[in-house]
Amino acid sequence: xxxxxxxxxxxxxxxxxxxxxxxxxxxxxxxxxxxxxxxxxxxxxxxxxxxxxxxxxxxxxxxxxxxxxxxxxxxxxxxxxxxxxxxxxxxxxxxxxxxxxxxxxxxxxxxxxxxxxxxxxxxxxxxxxxxxxxxxxxxxxxxxxxxxxxxxxxxxxxxxxxxxxxxxxxxxxxxxxxxxxxxxxxxxxxxxxxxxxxxxxxxxxxxxxxxxxxxxxxxxxxxxxxxxxxxxxxxxxxxxxxxxxxxxxx
Amino acid sequence: xxxxxxxxxxxxxxxxxxxxxxxxxxxxxxxxxxxxxxxxxxxxxxxxxxxxxxxxxxxxxxxxxxxxxxxxxxxxxxxxxxxxxxxxxxxxxxxxxxxxxxxxxxxxxxxxxx
Numbered sequence: 260x261x262x263x264x265x266x267x268x269x270x271x272x273x274x275x276x277x278x279x280x281x282x283x284x285x286x287x288x289x290x291x292x293x294x295x296x297x298x299x300x301x302x303x304x305x306x307x308x309x310x311x312x313x314x315x316x317x318x319x320x321x322x323x324x325x326x327x328x329x330x331x332x333x334x335x336x337x338x339x340x341x342x343x344x345x346x347x348x349x350x351x352x353x354x355x356x357x358x359x360x361x362x363x364x365x366x367x368x369x370x371x372x373x374x375x376x377x378x379x380x381x382x383x384x385x386x387x388x389x390x391x392x393x394x395x396x397x398x399x400x401x402x403x404x405x406x407x408x409x410x411x412x413x414x415x416x417x418x419x420x421x422x423x424x425x426x427x428x429x430x431x432x433x434x435x436x437x438x439x440x441x442x443x444x445x446x447x448x449x450x451x452x453x454x455x456x457x458x459x460x461x462x463x464x465x466x467x468x469x470x471x472x473x474x475x476x477x478x479x480x481x482x483x484x485x486x487x488x489x490x491x492x493x494x495x496x497x498x499x500x501x502x503x504x505x506x507x508x509x
Numbered sequence: 510x511x512x513x514x515x516x517x518x519x520x521x522x523x524x525x526x527x528x529x530x531x532x533x534x535x536x537x538x539x540x541x542x543x544x545x546x547x548x549x550x551x552x553x554x555x556x557x558x559x560x561x562x563x564x565x566x567x568x569x570x571x572x573x574x575x576x577x578x579x580x581x582x583x584x585x586x587x588x589x590x591x592x593x594x595x596x597x598x599x600x601x602x603x604x605x606x607x608x609x610x611x612x613x614x615x616x617x618x619x620x621x622x623x
Contacts, residue, residue, distance in 0.1 A: 413602075414604055414606075416563075416602075417602045417603070417604055418604070418615065418619070419590075420561070420563055420590065420596060420598075420602070421590070421615055421616040421619065422587060422590045422591035422616050422619045422620065423587075423619045424584060424587040424619075425583060425584070425587075427619060427622060501563070501564055501565070502558075502562075502563040502564070503558040503563040503564035504564075506563075506598075506602070
């Protein structure tokens, strides 16, 4: 069972043990009284933090709880612990199911696996969502750069008329895209990380947002790459326009 | 020396076809100063665009210092624009994001950047 560093163990029916988190949330200390359906129990011990569900629970004498809630002789669930390290818990669950009618036993490991599976699905879903967001963002960048190049077709014509080569024109836009990509990627990274810290806890209560510094460089590189790719094509096309046409187009 | 031989320039096709230049021929000797005059729409700008390498003629030849330049590759034309032919635009065509000085410095800058 859980360690009990403060107070004593349950001995009488009017006593209660409180999990560490529950004690904190309910502001309970050893000696405090808890009202329970018209009855009163005294907190005799606070359990040490275990990092599991038990931190949120209050432990009471079974008889006391059954009487308080008019459920004499009834239980809703029983934890069965096998005292062997390598025995298959699913076998034990199976034999309980076979021998006691009306009871459904599930191995904790199985529950854990199911929960893990769910978590995996959720994280895959979130990843897909992030991917779609990224794709949409890329289209936005491509669109912006296309417009930006198109708006400057006349400028491109002027520069070419005074002696700029095609390659120089493409270079101008690639350098611009590099600067935009690096600055935009950096700002996006900072704002995105801050938002994760602000919004994350609102959606998943009590889940800490982990900061992964390894994502910084890939994020920056991706933003820059997309900006450059999105610029090179329209710049290349713009550099092919006849100079006289570039003046006429506006 | 600049020589223009039977230069024509047409825009569009079919019924929308516009003839801007039709069989223009003349010669400008070194040191000569000439003015081309004509009413609006007579093709002065088109002619200058063709000579300046900003546009290509539909037919005919443009010969600069003994070399045909009307069918030059873009990259070779860069050299002519930088070193041989200067073009002052009617509307000036300055880059609004640059200062006056920077606009003037642009051609030599382009030369240095390479």
